[in-house]
Amino acid sequence: MSGGTRIGMLTPSSNSALEPETYRMLTGLPEVSAHFARIPVTHIDLGAAATAQFDRATMAQACALLADARVDVVAWNGTSGSWLGPDRDRELAAALTEIAGVPATTSTLALLSAFRAVGVRRLGLATPYTDPVVGAIAAQYARHGVTVACETHLNITDNEAFARVGPDELDRLIRGAATEQVDAVAVVCTNLHGAPLAAKLEAELGIPVLDSVTVTLWHALMLADADRPVAGFGSLLLSGGLRFRLTDIAERLLGATGAARVTVRLDVPELGLSVDRPGAESARAGVPPLGADLVVDQRALDTVAWIAEHRRPLVQPDFSGPLSPPDVLRTGYGVRAQMLGPVLRREALAGWLSVHSGHEREWSTSDLAALDEAVTATRDELDRIDRVGGLAGYPD
Secondary structure, three states: OOOOEEEEEEEEOOOOOHHHHHHHHHHHOOOEEEEEEEEOOOEOOOOHHHHHOOOHHHHHHHHHHHHOOOOOEEEEOOOOHHHHOHHHHHHHHHHHHHHHOOOEEEHHHHHHHHHHHHOOOEEEEEEOOOHHHHHHHHHHHHOOOOEEEEEEEOOOOEHHHHOOOOHHHHHHHHHHOOOOOOOEEEEOOOOOOOHHHHHHHHHHHOOOEEEHHHHHHHHHHHHOOOOOOEEOOOHHHHHHHHHHHHHHHHHHHHHHHOOOEEEEEEOEHHHOEOOOOOOEEEEOOOOOOOOOOOOOOHHHOHHHHHHHHHOOOEEEOOOOOOOOOOHHHHHOOOOOEEEEEEEEEOOEEEEEEEEEEOOOOOOOHHHHHHHHHHHHHHHHHHHHHHHHOOOEEOOO
């Protein structure tokens, strides 16, 4: 184990779910270990006594003990920032980093990163909490661009009791939060056994299920530069790290070109990614995201056939030529010009980056250079997957 990655986690004292679930998810990553320190947390509501449980001084003392174990990252494995505010958690993470000298995160900061990675704007929320706590969570998420479009909760305040929620009841809770058209369901509580249900429910619901324990581990692994695809616990541990980095690439390309929208489409079957749905997307304010709404056979498009044949960018200042995107992209999404940059993997077309403009425009030399840089960065991510060599965890 020497030379491996050590994850330090601050844990609510009455929590009995997150430790065994974390250990189970790490079974396929023998080079990673998790180490826990507890702080007193027994009940969840919006009263002063409950809020005081999350005092920074208490967490600082626990973090100092974790620092003695020379951990590589620290995470507050609790969701209090979801109702007390992510800014509070950002200040906490900065304080934990100062104490331990390593990167730090929290479950709420990890959730916000996961929302960004999988493109969540409309969220289904599943919690064991009370009406006031759920309302506070919805208000905080709305301030960060995520609308809680549907929610289910259990009206429990006893933190220890959360872990006693059985799989059937939790299954119903998650399904109930997916009854509206949402981009994902978030199980916001680290004392629920949501991790074992995520993969099955995702297959049935067709959207990501973001369990807080899973999300916190995922973000901690990324911060420690120890993430690799882990199968069996849902799409976030499987492909979330890649999608997070692809989102960075898309955002940089959007900024460099001043375009309306950038999408990254990749076929990575071992990670559950297909070109028929964007692996990452970045769009300017007011520009509708494509997400999963644009339902076309991407590989059948004449523009895609062209980049597959020529292995170089397709640059279209307008669509007056013989090659054109599908009608729905032009009429439904207002695309008037585009660039497509092919991404190769093992000498085959693995996907492409699309840069869309809402008006006809000449694409400049700097635009093409930015596209080339983004294509190279995307190819590097695929090379990174190939270097890892296989999936960790359970394939079922």
